[in-house]
Amino acid sequence: MNMKSLLLVPLLALFAACGGGGGDDSPSTPETPTLKSITVTPANQTIPLGGTLQMAASGLYSDGKTSAITAGITWSIKGKNATIGSSGLVTATVLGSDTVTATVGSVSGSTGITISQPWAEVFSGGNHAVVLKKEGSLWSAGSNGWGQLGDGTTTDRNKLVVVNGNVLTWKQVAVGEFHTVAVRSDGTLWAWGFNQNGQLGTGTTVDRSAPVQVGTAKDWTSVAAGKAHSLAVNKAGQLWAWGRNFNGQLGDGTKIDRLAPTRVGTAVGWKSVSAGATHTIGLRTDGTIWAWGANESGQLGNGNTTEATAPAQIGTATWVATAAGGAHSMAIRADGALFAWGANASGQLGDGTALDELEPKQVGTETNWANIAAGDAFSLAVKSNGSLWSWGSNSAGQLGLGSNLDKSEPTQVGAGMTWRAVTAGLRHAYGIQTDSTVWVWGRNTEGQLAKGDNANALSPAQLP
Structure with missing residues (x-):
């Protein structure tokens, strides 16, 4: 054995004793991803004063994955416009803007919220809509x-704009095809928009782009608007x-146009x-209903298709609510039963057929209908349990069912049970829930859904 061999022996022994860089295959502990x-x-939401909104937080981790954060999270509000609970539920308490923050350890994320006056009522017609806030x-x-x-x-608007005048006393509104009429809390009557046939009631045929008072009376209580005609009831119970x-x-x-009430x-x-x-x-205080005008599809409910130039009573039942659409009509009887009559080519009468009806025909057998609205060829209704139903034409998604398929019988819109009222335009709809939030769906070519774009909505979308 030479000298080189003698020198290698202890070195090899040393490497063997140290493991030699191999032989130990025990698993290493994986690194825990860090937040x-x-x-x-939801980001940058508007909450009505007194309303609530459930917030949620998700985290991005060092391994590139994202997941919901459900533990170890602290919620906070920057200012004094809202409060927030440990679960992330925000309650709007003061008008204005604020910031919601979620914190885990040293990491945090935020979003803005705006607290606004809650919506009070919704009104639709033609291809525009009007919304009343509780402040007036x-x-x-x-x-x-x-x-x-x-x-x-x-100029068309795809976001809500305030009606001129900075008025906080608006009470009730009616929306026609191209015009709008409204009553203020002082009983005065106002109108604006298209006026070709005198539908503004100003004594002229001049269009108006801002509210103009109709006459000087201060005893108006409610208004209605059709394609190009308007009506109002005063405190004395007179109809104009x-x-x-x-x-x-x-x-x-x-059959003469009238330029003033x-x-x-x-x-x-x-x-x-x-x-x-x-x-x-028209509905009278004794519960009777009366009809007049065009009748080509039986929309007057009098058993024929002859026009009437004066009110004629429909049957002898007692009624509590009415709605008039393009060429069909609906009414809720005192016992909560729903009836419809008139045009039915798109199933807007809800009886499962496409046949016109010349007299009121009950829709289903339920007796818990509470609120109704009629569009051009579709119908909407809210039951006393807060559920929302729709039927008829659905070409622009105006039924709110997530599709464009017509329905000839009432079909529930979603599973929500907090609807309070609904209103219909030509092919769009607005609904308001018990928490004062407003939801929109249907045609939006002209921006009538007020959601900042011009895309139709096939299902209810919350108004910002």
Whole structure:
């Protein structure tokens, strides 16, 4: 054995004793991913004063994965406009803007919130809509070619704009195809928009892009607007009408247009009125309903298709609510049963057929209907349990069912049970829930859904 060999022996022994870089295959402990950032959702929401909103947080980790954070999280509010619980539930307490923050250790994420006056009522017609806030201000969106939004312009709007005048006393509104009429809390009557047939009631045919007072009376209680005619009830229970009268829809016994409010007969005891495209349905305080105007599809419910230029009673039942659409009508009987009649080509009567009905026909057998609305060829209704139902034409998603398929029978919209009221335009709809949030769906080509774009919505989307 030479000297080199003798030197290698102890070195090899040493390597063997140290493991030699191999032979130990025990698993190593994996690194725990660390939290890098937090995202708070829903982001940048508007909450009505007194309303609540559930927040959630998700984390981005060092391994590139994202997951919900459900433990070890602290929620906080920067200012004093809202409060937040340990579960992330925000309660809006003061008007204004604030910031919601979620914190885990040294990592946090935030989003803004805006607390606004809650919505009070919704009104739709034609291709525009009007929304009333509880503070009394009025907002509008959609088609504005004739100034029907009342903002002083003729520019379409896909976001809500305030109606001119900084008025906080608006009470009730009716939306026609191209015009709008409204009553203030002082009983005055106002109108704006298209006026070709005198539907603004100002004594002229001049269009108006901002509210103009109709006469000087201060005893108006409610209004209605059709395609090009308007009606109003005063405190004395008198009914007045003006605008287009080609089909006798004003009910004054003629077919002459009226440029200013004209008394409908001599009867008193009118409670409310609903205006269809070219026909009218009126409800009296004794629970009787009366109809007049166009009747080509039986929308007057009198058993024939002959026009009527003066109110004629429909049956002898007692009713509590009415709605008039393009060429169909609906009413809720005192026991909560729903009836419909008139045009039915798209299933808007809800009886499972496409056959017109010349007299009121019950929709299903339920007796818990509470609120109804009629669009051009579709119908909407809220039951007393807070559920929302729709049927009829669905070409623009106006049924809110997530598709464009027509329905000839009432179909529930989602699973929500907190709907309070609903209103219908030509092919769009607005609904308000018990928490004062407003939801929109259907046609949006003119921006009438007020969601900042012009894309239709096939399902209800919350108004920002």
